[in-house]
Amino acid sequence: MNTVVNDIPLEGSKQAARLLYIGHAVTFLFSLGLLNLIPLIINYIKRPETQGTFVYSHHGWMLRSFWIYIALVMAGGIMFVTxxxxxxxxxxxxxxxxxxxxxxxxxxxxxNSNKPMP
Structure with missing residues (x-):
């Protein structure tokens, strides 16, 4: 794995991902996901900068988690209408x-354990 990503140290990319996890969690807790668009957009912007590192998999993990969560909430909404x-x-x-x-x-x-996500 590279220790430098586009001249940005890996630790900086990790810190950005940490802040995005916190951002997703805070907006999720206080808005049930409605304000998650802010960290979601930042995920899409920051993800290419981490190509080739384990941090890239974390951006994908957050993005997949958000979209699957939205699909489940919508499925629940359809059930609720019935x-x-x-x-x-x-x-x-x-x-x-x-x-x-x-x-x-x-x-x-x-x-925090420097492990990639599946």
């Missing part, structure tokens, strides 16, 4: 919330 599936919709939403929180926590911990 009225009969309202209890199932709540289970989907709670499950999506727990899953997304787990993904952010695991990614943050693996980044």
């Amino acid at each position: 009225i009969l599936l309202i209890p199932v919709a709540w289970l989907v939403w709670v499950g999506a919330w727990i899953w997304y929180a787990y993904r952010l926590f695991r990614g943050f911990m693996d980044l």
Whole structure:
């Protein structure tokens, strides 16, 4: 793995990814994902700078996590509209919330351990 990415030290890229994990977590906790667009856009901007390092996989992890979370929330919304599936919709939403929180926590911990994400 490279220790320098486009003349930016790897530690700087790691720090940016750490801040993005924190940004995703804070916006997720206070807006249930509505404000996650801010760290999401920054992920898309910063991701190419980390090409060839394990930090690149963390950007992909955060991006995939966000979009899968949004798909699950939308699926729950469709279930909620059907009225009969309202209890199932709540289970989907709670499950999506727990899953997304787990993904952010695991990614943050693996980044601090210098491990790439799958």
